[in-house]
Amino acid sequence: MASNSNFNVSVTKNEVVAAALPVQEPHYLPHSNLDLLLPPVDVGVFFCYQKPAAASAQTTTEEHATTFGWMVNTLKAALSEALVSFYALAGEVEQNLAGEPELICNNRGVDFVQAFADVELRKLNLYKPDDSVEGKLVPKKKQGVLSVQATELKCGGIVVAVKFDHRVADAYSANMFLVSWSEIAQAKQLSQLPCFRRSFLFPRRPAHYDLSLDNMYVPISSLQPEAVEEPKISRIYCVAAEQIRELQSQANHYSADELKHPRRTKLEAFCAFLWKTVASGKSRRNFKNFKLGIVVDGRTRLSIGDENKAKFLQGYFGNVLSFPFEEKTIKELREKPLSWVASAVHEFLEEALTGDHFLGLIDWVEAHRPEPAIPKVHDCVDGAALVVSSGQRFPVRKIDFGWGKPAFGSYHFPWGGQSGYVMPMPSPKGNGDWIVYMHLQKEKVELIETYASHVFKPFTSDHLNFN
Template identity: 50%
Template sequence: MGSCGRSYSLSVKQRDTIAAALPVQDHWLSMSNLDLLLPPLDVGVFFCYKKSPIPHEDSITTPVNLIKKSLAQALAPFYPFAGEVVQNSHGEPELLCNNRGVDFIHAQADVELKNIDLYHPDDSVERKLVTELNCGGLVIGCTFDHRIGDAYSINMFLTAWTEISRSRPISCLPSFRRSMVNPRRPPLMDTVYDSLFVPVSSLPPPRSYLPTNPLVSRIYYIQAKDIDQLQSNSSFNGNPKRSKLLSFIAFLWKIIAECDDGFETCKMGVVVDGRERLEQVNFDKLSLTNTKCFSMQNYFGNVLSIPYGEANSGELKEMALSQVAEMVYKFVSPAMTEEHFRGLIDWVELHRPEPAVAKIYTKTEETDGEAVVVSSGQRFPVESVDFGWGRPDFGSYHFPWGGQTGYVMPMPSVKKNGDWIVYMHLLEKHLDLVETKGRKVFKPLSPSYIGF
């Protein structure tokens, strides 16, 4: 592991498997059609604490023991995380809820938190460790199988886990009611989804032209004033006021288009959460005494779509930010409807058991330009991840997924001052552009910014 250019030793103190505290009868839980669009990927998160409580020598309630105990309790209502993803008779992934448990690794690192280089998380962050530091600090890293749940579901689990640790009731119990995202009968075919998703069997075999340069991760911060300025610029000259996230996406798209790599086009994808879009239709159709118990806000699983736009790189460079923001709005807005998600669920149903994948994650032609996907971590519950000794001093996603499509996740700073933390997993040539063309906006994360 690396720390500000220096290496340090990390030793594993204990390896455990943590099962749900309550018995779980073995059973199968089907994947929804929207889950089936996800390949086997792990999503990582990590949290840094300057100080955790130092127990008396005779105390068994150490921070690590408290984390383990509350994890076992949290896995009871969130039992899919303690199971396994296996193939069913149709060759599709399915959840075997058998309480196999989750791996828990307790480690000790010979370093202080202020010397860990979080700007380069690939080198400094181990994603599946609870690591105690010399300074009395603690780093908690977790990974989750994306096929089981999206970021919203992970956030729900993290909040519940820490509520249990603080002996508080769970504020949002998960619902695994797959009927909330069932296809219509009969499903309706709409070829518009052929432009957004593609059956895996129709993809060409890997070719030598595919780039071999690995993507790397960096973490930046953006000050609130710069976010406001981007929003102002994207709404310039009488244009409709755009959201801060949409303005950020437009700015990043222009930067990526600056790459002089021989490709004429550049793609930008945006992750859209469909929960709010599907909420009302479920309330209308479910004849239940208390529909709130089955709200989409409690739904655990994947409810995502990834619309994208493709534009000529040269034209993107010359466009005003407001023009690029208008382009982003035009390809994202059709996906922000209930009908879009109902249609997508039907599209998957009509292609089963053939697996499919978001088209922006694929490269089907030699002339295909570079692609980046932006998700939104604005609901990242860094404020809430308090196990009993205070909120984290820093937290971030860490998603080095291994493909060739870039991934960017902006999330709020724990400072609560309007700043953003931005996790980026991009080709190095794109990160170079971020730090040159975008240097006034993107600032490398430093210990001084965090307050270490």
Template identity: 50%
Template sequence: MGSDGNYFFVKVIDKRVVHAKEPWTDHWLPFTNLDLLVPPFDVGSFFCYKKPAHGDFPDILKTLKDSLSRALTLYYPLAGEILWNEAVGENQFRCNNRGVDFIEAVADVELKELNLYNPDESIEGKLVPKKLHGVLAIQVTELKCGGIVIGCMFDHRAADGYSANMFISSWADIARFEAPSMVPSFQRSILNPRCPTTYSSSIDDVFALFEPPTKPDHEQNSSGDDHVLINRVYYIEAEQLNKLQLLASENGRRSSKLEAFTSFLWKIVALSMEDSGNHNKMCNVALAVDGRSRLSEGDGEEKEKLMTSHFGNVLSMPSGLKRSQELKEISLSNIATEVHEFLQTATTKDHFLDLIDWVEERRSKPLVAIAFASKEMSVMVSSGTRFHIMDKMDFGWGKVVFGSCHVPYGRQDCYVMTLPSPTNHNDWVVYMHLPMAQMNYIESHAGHMFKPLNSDYLQI
């Protein structure tokens, strides 16, 4: 299968449950306050490899299962379940070594034929598993050419992108018979609230209590499939990123590439709304901010190590809100200034300490990022360019040809992640989960920047 749209078949040859090699005593592990800011949905990732030079598929599967079992000894909540703890009246991790569903499969398609530009066609329901039980599910698929795809699906309440990559890189280290480069910490006390709790009112600009919406999911004038969310993967060349950064810096303040990209995305989504007849509607953009380095500022080397190795969610999601007409009319550099200003509110230690305290007073209630508190158009942007996944996910048969997140079918939140390019360190790969109308507009009006990912670019 490839860009010609031909389908391929995946055959499951075995299903196992892999348990931690040395299980911990059965116990409950509570969510941290920052875990409670994440909705109960799944998030996936997948990694593509060329045919290993040594070892056949059965031997590779044995190595992967054995090393996974050892990795789960360190990452023991991933081998458990998320269940209601009656004693405390909230969901928690039940660390009971229920195990991880492990699917073995073969596919009648070559790596170079995978249409990675369209994950809905090539990945969804084929190379990344559905998580039916527990916290994590894994599928390993051998392709017709001998290449291998490893697909994972996590409960997002257990891990953010940083943590998921920590686990997979540790699993890869163990598969190569090396010590994990990082041992995870599940120490809850480092994210405990202060006593008494205290926080700035600015937290109410970032998160809110979740209330089920009372209005329709989509505008009454939307038609056909335009509102259906689809997945696409593009690459953006370094030259285009540099031009974008210059445009976003024209007002004298140098924007980062992420600020410039977010500004451009915010503007083009607004333009697509105006073009489709949704005139002057509200348009949100949010940015995921990792708090690990912020929370350890000034607290010494030991706290820094604990935060670096903390497994879970340590994210804030500041956002900006403007009408589409205003975004259409103002310059990219002025939008970039807006992005910089709302982003700065969530990049301090005090913000994350306040956020922990804010959640503490609302632990029993569902919470949500303010950008997604209504049914207005909202897009979350997350940066994965710092994860260096191409170098760390070597299971013993070579580096990743391509790796990416994957948003499973049915998720209704708009999500965009920037990723490192496997072929040019200055380029970006961008995974996008947006309504079809917005995606079509982006392709027709910004095709010079967003180029469909293909095997030629990946050099496979």
């Protein structure tokens, strides 16, 4: 069945959903030092559902509207209740006197958009989300921290999408909220309550950090002048489970003197393959070096050996991220085997997998405040960098609001800047396949599709998880 990007979306209603029970007076929730490393960018995530089974016999427009109305009412009621616990998402971000962002928890509420798209789920061109998702199915966040859009499809299905301020939440936090929202919709007990205790991320006294962090992060004032940004495009691929296993096998094919090395993970193998693939193509811009960064979550690292702290950090809502990276020459990446590239990935990633790294990063930010800083992998005037954020904990199969598991779900993050962005996530089919969202310069996408078409298959309706 041919896919379709040329469809219309009409907004039928705009409203604001606030927390059902404001639990306290408006107050300020300071950003942690790790929150301050995030620029003011918004992140989208969306879920596609087929027509509810209970509505399968409905055929009239009026009956379709009734079903969609029930789904929207379910979403809004559960959202209002979820915002009681996740009250930060109902607030607003303001600047304090030092020029730093901070969150005012005032129950301003969440913008909720209802819409209709004259396209069937099977015909959505999800391979090219710039045409089918951006500006159509994922809302534009105009105010507040979070916005929601529920879009009825021509076939009776629904797309539920959110967009949130990355300065307030990372993907782990967003996932926690999405699971709680769906649990409330099904009248289930919350599996995880959020924790907003910023004291877990306070700087030490006296502060101290390893000077290697100066090579990983950079104050914005010292950034190089930005070159003219080459436009980037978004793509969504499916990578089969057997391909992932094959990449891991190749990444673990060591020489005799490397046999004592630990096995490379699937993510390390995937990142190595992607790094090598983009470097192996003939680029119009003649890059000499190429950077790869990987986003690391610090929750488990900061709580090693402390069960009580681990319990709270498991529910910590905010950003607990680091952005380690490495830069290699194009020549090395082209000529060395995948196992060598995977070892390079493992080595720079390993540096950030400790509690000391995150404690040092908190102290590094404190030493540079109030001047904002960003990960140095983003300071890339020639575009020769990409960042991979593992979405393997993306709980796509858990986001059931009462009408079944998603047929599809993905993050949607067309960020600015020069470095590209890649996020691998589990397939909603639960069969070991990966869904991979990419936002890269067109040239890099063409290289990937030329040299790695056997791994990255354009997403089609055959990859949807229909019940």
